[in-house]
Amino acid sequence: MNPRLASLVQWRGHSGPSLRGLIGAARVRLDPEGVRAAFGETEPTGATCILGARREWPQKWPHFGRSAPARPLRDLLTAACAQLPAGPAALALSGGVDSAVLAAILRDRVVAYTLAPELPGYSEASEAQTIADQLGVTLRWVTVREDDYVTALPAAIRECECPLYNLHPVSRHLLARAVRADGFDVLISGDGADEVFRGSDGADYLPIVGSMTRATGLVACAPFLDPTMAPWVAADPDKRALRSLACELGVPEAIAWRAKAPRFAPAMDLARHHDPAQIAALARSLGRTPATTTDRERVAWTTLALFAREFPGLDLSCVGSPD
Template sequence: MCRIFGSFAVGATGPELAAVSARQRHGGPDQRGVLRGPGWSLGCDRLAVTDPVGGAQPYRLAAVPGVLAVLNGELYNHAELRRRLAARGHRFPDACDGSLLPALYAEYGTAFAEHLDGMFAVAVLDLRSRPQLVLAVDDMGMKPLHYHLAAGGAESGAIRFASEIAGLLAFDGVPAVLREDALDTVLATRTALGTQTALEGIRVLPPGATAVLRRGEPLRVRQRTPRTAAPAGDARDVLRHEVRRLARTGSPLCAITSGGLDSGLVTALAAEEVREAGGGPLHTFHLSYRGRWPAAEHEYARAVARRARTAHHHIAVDPAEFGSLLTRTVRHLGQPNADPIALSTYALFRAVREAGFTVALTGDGADELFGGYDRVRAALAAPAGSDWITPYVDALGAAPRLLRDRLYTPAYRAYLAERGSAADRVTAELRAHAKEDGADRITTLTRFETRRRLPAYHLRRVDHLSMAWAVEARMPFCQPSVAGYARGLPTSARDGKRALYEAGRGLLPAAVLRRPKQPFTLPVAAMLTAGSPLLDTVGELLSPARLRRSGRLRADRVQALLARQLATPSDGDALALWAIAVHELWTEVVQGMRVPAGCAA
């Protein structure tokens, strides 16, 4: 698990690469490796999990001269690949998973990623007769890779890439230009979905993509056929297999236990594996907030921990810390994400690392694969022939369309009418897919939830905020066998996660199985009230003078919305205000990322 970066068809200076590395060093504090030459560079900041003694990056093999590789992630099938490659005559200097990448590339060329099972972002630099750069990310997009491709001038075709936007912006040739439609994107879809980010010219590889670049040629991005697995047994059997596989690590392991169904299943099955392996009790972590807040889940989390017999850690964050936590969270994410859970996630992984744990199992991905969201259930329940897409898209946003239109200035509304809003683009995409899929709404919805929203909204957040504290987050639900099992279920079993509730019977407390669905998040509606420390931070970010400078929002109407929230707190108003505040803070933070190399944040 690491942070990677590099360039191709353009050189980079030593100080420039040091600045990029410094921006991402939090995710790879154990070892730094950088190589550069005429027109290329490749670097890695390593978090040593597999074979901590070996595994120096960039990876090189004497038998494959001219091929270099760097890896962010974990390759769960590296032992199997190592045996296969050894049978073909390859030898390796250590037992690190990524050390086999040059040999795998030598055998399969640009198709090497089709043989990888895990979460990964990989860069392979082939400096032989026809130099090329090959980038690849895993099928679910658990490990993101951001890049900037120069469009013209002397650097036309030059590419720079990095695990995080902050690192990418430390390259001299990458500008920090905010997209004009970023505010609408945050309010309409909560974050930038798909390959586009909130910054002009900075993109992220889509899930399951391999990109190839040769000098003088355009970047070619190919979607690989997703890995398929033949699931055996029911949901519990399939999930147990993946939890056990991912729980095997030589590094300190824990689980994130929110008190809900998804993390509860992972916790219960991981505790089984740890006990059977003779490793003592599994450690579990749950985060809450000091004081009395609505929808607290710590009692449910304790019940899961008691049932699974774990060593449970209940972390209570002081709300007075929220202002500083929010700034650090936004900086690590690199682009705005309107989900208040981001602040909670950052604080939770901080506690995990401070307790001495390097690997954490989480329950992310279950809702997308097994139809857990209310918006999905409502879309499936809509009568045949009705417009289920419009309300579904509205439910994706931090603010409904009518509220967005009311808050935008006339000039910004006109701009969006001409260019198209984020919601309009999502609507058009869903209508096109619904036409292809016919009456099979679950296929349309699952495709969008897993291929577009999950990587951008959830997985990027988990990656960035776990790695902010050098913690490797492993996600059993995002493995090919679980995804394949979910796709093969009838609609009735995927509506409302029925297959997972059945899997939880006998494993989880009845109270957890009976409770209403509730996401792990920050109770922002209750915290945006008079006297709350969070109100001061949000109020400052929503000051009329600040909003008027951008020309996108009606400052008077934002203030009226804030007054309504203070008079009658509601989840909807609070989320809209939170999203605007996050966007405003992000614009300030990202502008500060374009600093001299010696001052990298």
């Protein structure tokens, strides 16, 4: 290792020879519970990231063995929803089947909220309204603009305690604050449905939105992750059983059977948060060239710099060539 990188970095009880030593080689990888962070896909070994760099989503993520016999899905969801805190609650309602099923089961005790971004091709508010109208659920729109996402970014990074590669998780930050401002203490979501039915870990999303929800003072509740349900769900990558149940519960078929599509926020102007000098120092410490050609790269480097700024105990003084 270059002697210029030899000073120890101290952060949250962990130490390493450099930022590279704490994060691991020349890329950010999975930590033991997992958050795929700033620089693309993880390597098979996973290895180290910054330990303790975020509050944990309450559900630990084993890969469910599917050894137990599957139970009727409706019974499982009903039992999971019975574990929710008593009293009024808000439901994060997107335009998809996961939260729609919860809206159908909980229609008499929740007020639904949907984020309505004024960003081309990104809002699902009209689909959420269709669901709410069909089920007779009260729905409140939270209208946001690009400036709301960009303004919220430092606080969002502080809450989730990790960099991002797309701004989509910031939607939860904005929604949770609107819910809290209206006086609710509990936010229910359809988070985890894809992971439970597919047996995947959700490492680059679930812990992040869980932290953002709890940072507002809300109790984050995800019935699909409840231990009364998750270990008993039969493997069903296409969620056909859930889609069938949605139709039985009155969710419009066009919503219930709509194919799942990844949700990524459109590119936004992050110039106010982009610090070239700090990014250059981070890049030297990591032994990387800070490419900013794609939106993913711009978001990654900008939020990594914000992360370092929000946690000043991360000592970045030991920079230099990795040769």
